[in-house]
Amino acid sequence: MQQTQTRLNHIARTRGEHCHDSPQLLLGWRGEMECEFDREAGRLNASTAAVVPAGAKHLFAGCDDCSELLVVDLSRVDSCLSALAEESKVDLVGRLFADSAFFDMPPVMVSTINVAVEQIRFFGARDSRH
Numbered sequence: 001m002q003q004t005q006t007r008l009n010h011i012a013r014t015r016g017e018h019c020h021d022s023p024q025l026l027l028g029w030r031g032e033m034e035c036e037f038d039r040e041a042g043r044l045n046a047s048t049a050a051v052v053p054a055g056a057k058h059l060f061a062g063c064d065d066c067s068e069l070l071v072v073d074l075s076r077v078d079s080c081l082s083a084l085a086e087e088s089k090v091d092l093v094g095r096l097f098a099d100s101a102f103f104d105m106p107p108v109m110v111s112t113i114n115v116a117v118e119q120i121r122f123f124g125a126r127d128s129r130h
Helices: 079-088 092-096 107-123
Strands: 005-010 015-018 024-030 033-036 041-044 048-052 058-062 068-073 101-104
Touching: 005 107, 024 041, 024 107, 041 048, 068 107, 079 092
Parallel strands: none
Antiparallel strands: 005 068, 015 058, 024 048, 024 068, 033 041, 033 058, 048 101
């Protein structure tokens, strides 16, 4: 993957376990989903998010029919991220995505996610991968 990609992931009531080659940011959008990493577990909903390091095995389970996430698959070779890392002299992806973590999103981020979802829907960028 050359560029960072954003997609909607309709989880619904599915469950499973997997890992990804790239780090991810999982942003709760609709419904609720349980997510479990080696050292912690939490729920994703419209006000929570999770950081997933590359290669981190995680369990997931949708809690209702409308469980859906906004997923950001980060690419280490993304030109924007590379430029930010070069300017800040910090490996942003490596540092920020070194460990799994759950966090509460501030209200402005929740509003931004709603706008992003509408943009993705408008341009038809929907992917069913988990």
